Amino acid sequence: MDPQLLDELRWGALSLLLLVISIGLHEFGHAWVADLRGDLLPRAQGRVTLNPLAHADPIGTLLLPGVMIFLPILIGAKLPFALLGWGKPVQISLANPRTRRMDDILITLAGPAMNVVLLLVFALIGQVGEVTASGPGNHDLAKFLATGILMNAFLAVFNLLPLPPLDGSRVFYRLGIYSTEVFLWLSQWSTLILLFLINASSLFGMDFFLRLVWKLVYPLLLAARVIWTEIGPALDLALR
Numbered sequence: 001m002d003p004q005l006l007d008e009l010r011w012g013a014l015s016l017l018l019l020v021i022s023i024g025l026h027e028f029g030h031a032w033v034a035d036l037r038g039d040l041l042p043r044a045q046g047r048v049t050l051n052p053l054a055h056a057d058p059i060g061t062l063l064l065p066g067v068m069i070f071l072p073i074l075i076g077a078k079l080p081f082a083l084l085g086w087g088k089p090v091q092i093s094l095a096n097p098r099t100r101r102m103d104d105i106l107i108t109l110a111g112p113a114m115n116v117v118l119l120l121v122f123a124l125i126g127q128v129g130e131v132t133a134s135g136p137g138n139h140d141l142a143k144f145l146a147t148g149i150l151m152n153a154f155l156a157v158f159n160l161l162p163l164p165p166l167d168g169s170r171v172f173y174r175l176g177i178y179s180t181e182v183f184l185w186l187s188q189w190s191t192l193i194l195l196f197l198i199n200a201s202s203l204f205g206m207d208f209f210l211r212l213v214w215k216l217v218y219p220l221l222l223a224a225r226v227i228w229t230e231i232g233p234a235l236d237l238a239l240r
Helices: 003-036 058-075 100-128 139-159 167-174 180-204 208-227 231-239
Strands: none
Touching (some): 003 058, 100 139, 100 167, 100 208, 180 208, 208 231
């Protein structure tokens, strides 16, 4: 088999592994904070665990991302669609009416917060391990860490967008920015809106959404750079 194809398949597998871990930690964040706030349901359903497979959705975490990662490698052409993925939603009961609003906000924000923590951990590994893109034997590790940083930065930002079923919409609803009627209306159309926004650049040459997301991701990359000073060349590797 072509060595280049083997290398691309290897990186595809590593990218899928990173996605499974990142989505799993995101969902664990929801479950863990719900457990801390006294919600018994996530623990009863086995969701207060760092095992990413407990949080994996067969289609959204494994099948669809797997196809979108490996199909372009096998056919030798990029797909005109952005990588999509999601985990198994964490069910919560919010049984305490006195703290229900704050519980919901904290539980919701915990998912993106975990992605931020993970990207900072990747940056710390890069700095402590003195990993550089040009260093001997460090090329692959630098690319792996930078890919993880980018992936988690995008997951954190994307999930905070105020469109159902993303976390940001629930925060807007609990803060009163969205009325119940607006939230329900958005829930009916948000899937189509998200698909359009995500793929508008590749399908229609409209890159406004992508530019907005990059502007929101940039501060997280700056935070990672404060920790891992040699992150620049590694990010260039990950973006190729």
